[in-house]
Amino acid sequence: MNKSELVEKIASDADLSKASADRALSAVIAHIMKAVTKGDDVQLIGFGAFKSGKRAARLGRNPATGAEIKIPAAKTVKFTAGKAFKDAVNKRK
Template identity: 65%
Template sequence: MNKQELVDAVAAATGQSKAAAADTIDAFIGTVTKAVTKGHAVQLVGFGSFSTGARAARLGRNPSTGAEIHIPAAKTVKFTAGKAFKDAVNAR
């Protein structure tokens, strides 16, 4: 599902116009992005949690030459699925 399909599904489920649903989704994504960027975790009960993590610096290899390269430390975004979400995915 891409963003437009998500907008269409939210608009159909809520009875909103597609423009209003798109604005709501954009506001949600923007708010979560700002919170996680500032180091806060965002927990949506039943869905999951968004947070930041740290990836340590490490040595890697260039696949074409085999030469060692230094990969710097970086922050990363983590998503941990909630129990209800996991159960819904696993209920076949």
């Protein structure tokens, strides 16, 4: 499912226009990104949690030449699914 398909589902389920559903979804995504960028956690009970994480610098290899390369440290985003989400995926009640 892509964003436009999700917008259609939201619009039909919430009895909204597609434009309103798109604005709402875009606002949710933007606020989650802003919060995680600032270092805050975003927890949606039953769905999951978004957190920022750190990846340490390390040595890697260029697969074409075999030469070692330095991979710099980076920030990353972690998503942990909530219990209800996991249960739904595993079809548990």
